[in-house]
Amino acid sequence: MQDYDIVVVGAGILGISSAYHLKANNPDKTVLVVEMLGDVGQGNTGRSNAMFRNMFTSKENRELADSAIDFYSHIQHDLKRDVGVDKIGYLWLMSEKQLSASERHLRRMENSGVEVRRMGESELKSRIPGIETNQDSDEARVMSLEDVTAGLFGPKCGRLAPDRLASFYRDGFVAKGGVMLFNRRVARLLIRPRESTGFDGEPFVWQESGVSGVGLADGETIGAGTVVVACGAWNNELLDPIGIDGHAKAKKRQLFAVPVGTDASLKELLFARGFNESGTLPFLILPKSGLFVKPVKESNEFWVGCEDEFNRPFISYPEHDLEKYPAEPKYYEYNLHQVLREYLPQFERSRPDRMWGGLYSYNTLDNMPYVFGHEGLIVVGGDSGSGVMKGDSLGRIVDAFYRGGEGSEVTLYGGRPFKTSKLGFRRRDVEREDWIL
Ligand SMILES: Cc1cc2nc3c(=O)[nH]c(=O)nc-3n(C[C@H](O)[C@H](O)[C@H](O)COP(=O)(O)OP(=O)(O)OC[C@H]3O[C@@H](n4cnc5c(N)ncnc54)[C@H](O)[C@@H]3O)c2cc1C
Known part of the structure; x- marks a missing residue:
């Protein structure tokens, strides 16, 4: 050749x-x-x-992402090529402890021009249908779930079609x-x-x-x-x-697609109003294990996943076939679902009908x-x-x-x-x- x-x-x-x-x-x-x-x-x-988000603790990550977000928006809006840019926002739900630990990062983000809107508990309750901010059940105690006291909303964040x-x-x-x-x-x-x-x-x-x-x-x-x-x-x-x-070392990550179907309470959550032009819930991050919920309105579902650094093994030489890293249904059932249903009880009866795994490449x-x-x-x-x-x-x-x-x-x-x-x-x-x- x-x-x-x-x-x-x-x-x-x-x-x-x-x-x-x-x-x-x-x-x-x-x-x-x-x-x-x-x-x-x-x-x-x-x-x-x-x-995508411009909310990072690292200054350089903020610069790299913020600029790329602007370019992706330029492709979408100026070049008229639909790459699925949809600024639905990120909403980090935080406990009091998390918020005070994040204040230093937040000040630096705000000083460097990253827009962050702070929301109190009552505003969160009025905007997120069904959210349970108080965690006082026996299950919540067992899992050490904390009350949600604040929300941090990043309006320049969102999703795209990779x-x-x-x-x-x-x-x-x-x-x-x-x-x-x-x-x-x-x-x-x-x-x-x-x-x-x-x-x-x-x-x-x-x-x-x-x-x-x-x-x-x-x-x-x-x-x-x-x-x-x-x-x-x-x-x-x-x-x-x-x-x-x-x-760098690889680690498996999983995503679980939970259908909304005809469940009225899940539908109400999916189309939560007042956050963005899309008329959907923002990307929601719960105060435990980075557990997140992504609204996907076109397929009438939520994608759920979490950050599981500890006890998830590194893989130095991954297999070529990513199907060798499938999502684990029990991981959803005994890990994600337990937390999810405490903060958002409308997920109580819902289960994923699709799931997949992939690999993160970590610079350790x-x-x-x-x-x-x-x-x-x-x-x-x-x-x-x-x-x-x-x-x-x-x-x-x-x-x-x-x-x-x-x-x-x-x-x-x-x-x-x-x-x-x-x-x-x-x-x-x-x-x-x-x-x-
Ligand atoms: C579940 C999950 C959720 C994620 N969520 C997000 C998110 O919300 N936002 C975000 O920004 N990132 C997210 N990521 C991370 C994101 O996917 C990666 O950062 C990004 O895809 C890295 O791009 P890449 O080109 O390095 O890797 P890849 O997309 O994996 O590309 C590497 C390519 O190299 C090819 N290749 C490898 N070896 C060879 C070889 N020897 N010869 C020829 N071809 C080869 C592979 O086939 C592959 O196509 C997520 C990842 C996972 C797994």
């Missing part, structure tokens, strides 16, 4: 956004995307909750002359010395060497000036064999994404469960890294400057993210 200036491995949101920006800003370069599945966004991107977003980038990339190769898996990175001696056994330790292309699982090889590894949860599989630390250092490189190689990942909402910014950073190296500065959408070195490991300069969902 012919050589390319740039080969991007992986066509999830991070790979395809990177490819789009690389091709747009380097039109004379040949760019190939290799993806082991049949289209873009079919891995974890397509299995995600696809929510497959349509990935397709937007794919179409733009192909229209600019980019090439896609689907259903082909990269099995290894090729290594070559900068100057070959012609002797067997290269590269020797005394030679300057770097990545020079990719070897496909079927044995074919493709040469590349630069390889961008954007394989998400599978980054380690390509990086470990060449001694590069991917700085600071829960923040990275973009770093080596000779002939750029790696992007570690998005720690919020890569869709930062995909555009990370794609721009990969391109800036390609053009100017780690010391370069990128202008994110909306004209915001960002130093690429912040997301590297040599001169890493990011605040840790504490609000993982």
Whole structure:
């Protein structure tokens, strides 16, 4: 197969956004995307909750997400391409203890221009049909559920359609002359010395060497000036064999779709008024285990999930088939449902009729994404469960890294400057993210 200036491995949101920006800003370069599945966004991107928010504890996360949200809104409203952007808002329900622990973060968010509306208990009760803010039942005591005393509403947050977003980038990339190769898996990175001696056994330790292309699982090889590894949860599989630390580990996450059907109380909750232009409940986060409820009005259902850091094992080398990580019905029954029905009793009799699992790719250092490189190689990942909402910014950073190296500065959408070195490991300069969902 012919050589390319740039080969991007992986066509999830991070790979395809990177490819789009690389091709747009380097039109004379040949760019190939290799993806082991049949289209873009079919891995974890397509299995995600696809929510977006600018409410993060880390300053850099706020910048990356806020800018990407503006770009996604621009695609939706100015370019008239429907990528499902729907600013339904995030509503974090908090106990008194959680609120006081969050005050420091909230002040910093507000000071940096993030809009946060605070709601008291009575306002929450009047706006969220059926919400049980007082937790004094025996069950609540057993689970140490706390009373809801406040709500924090982020109006610039919402949801989008990840497959349509990935397709937007794919179409733009192909229209600019980019090439896609689907259903082909990269099995290894090729290594070559900068100057070959012609002797067997290269590269020797005394030679300057770097990545020079990719070897496909079927044995074919493709040469590349630069390889961008954007394989998400599978980054380690390509990086470990060449001694590069991917700085990320995968963990299973699950989503449960609970049908509303003809249940009047669930319907009333789904279409809770007064929060957003869509006339639905916002994305609701309960004060226990980051348990969340996402309204999906077009399919008349709620998606339910939670944050389960502790006791959920890391997976260093995930299977290629994500069906190997199915959602567990008992996890809903004995974990989520127990909490959900205490705060929102209208869920008492409801059960999911669809469910699926996927993988988060955690940067265990600071829960923040990275973009770093080596000779002939750029790696992007570690998005720690919020890569869709930062995909555009990370794609721009990969391109800036390609053009100017780690010391370069990128202008994110909306004209915001960002130093690429912040997301590297040599001169890493990011605040840790504490609000993982
Ligand atoms: C249940 C769940 C809920 C989530 N909710 C949200 C949310 O609300 N908001 C949000 O922003 N994020 C969310 N995320 C996280 C989000 O899905 C990820 O951050 C994002 O998809 C990462 O994009 P990616 O391109 O790195 O990974 P992926 O989408 O997994 O893409 C990697 C691609 O690389 C391909 N690939 C891997 N190895 C190879 C190889 N060797 N050769 C060729 N191709 C290869 C894979 O097939 C895949 O398509 C959620 C994730 C899960 C699992």
